[in-house]
Amino acid sequence: MKSFLVSLLLYSWTLLACADPAIQVENAWVREAPPGAQMMAAYMTLKNTGSSDVTLENITSPAFRMVMLHKSVIVDGVARMSHQDSLPIPAGTSVALEPGSFHLMMPAPEQRLHSGDQVEFNLRFADGRTVQVQATVRKKP
């Protein structure tokens, strides 16, 4: 029961090893890619509970050769993805990386990831702080 609770906490919070509790990452997940897909996306909610603004500048992951911060926007009915150099998270706010909006885009690894797999991301912020995030691969609409 105890281990179940622990894994449940880990699963739903995905909150790990914050250098500073002011930055919290919740609900990190990677969309399971269909066979043959060359690109994948990851999503999470970034919460800044601190009193100073933070800016996400760089993301890396041992599972992917490249991680890009993108935003999908629909302008006049046309869907576009635009590259984001950084993502500001003002003090006391949260920013959701979610389908149809901000997301991480990664080239799919040769070994296909499956629902339930765990993937690590390292987020680096402008002030030098790093946050390690465990994301779960999920099949989700």
Added chain:
Amino acid sequence: MKLHIIPMLLLAVLLSACSPPQPPQLQQGTLLPDAKVIADFQLTDQNGKPFTRKNLAGKWSFAFFGYTHCPDVCPTSLSMLAQVMKKLEPDKTPGAKPRVVFFSVDPERDTPEVLAQYLPYFNPDFVGVTGDPQQILQLTRQLGILYGKSPGESTDDYLVDHSASIILFDPDGNFRALFGTPHDPDRIAQDFVSIRNYYEASR
């Protein structure tokens, strides 16, 4: 006196029977006042077989225009369409079941083989169509679907901006309705039934 009323009543009954059915009130879709006939096109399906205007006829078709290198909007839309299909599954009316056709706006990278690998993940019945870029352009222009390459991280990693709308073709293969974003599977399924009933009643 009474004798004069009877033909009048008859006329009224006849007139009401002839009055055309009213277009349905849709929740998300936009019904075209008149279905638009599409010029023929020569494309290829995921099995390498020709896919032309003729293949579009015979069934209702939801068409989505995207590309497999798209990690966010396209999988979301295709999953949404899979949900629409699931919601319409219990309806056993003959000819009622629509299908989903995914048209690639990135034919250089989306070969029939790639589509054959990619699409069954969402639904084994999804049809994938690709082919000559000029033919795709000619088709999409008639539907008001826009797309264009935008630079990515490297020359072969380009992105494609594309209309996110879903097009509904009727069983005559004509452009009948359009669903803009954001897409909601419940509303689209309900709108589809309204459009289909209206189409059947208008025939």
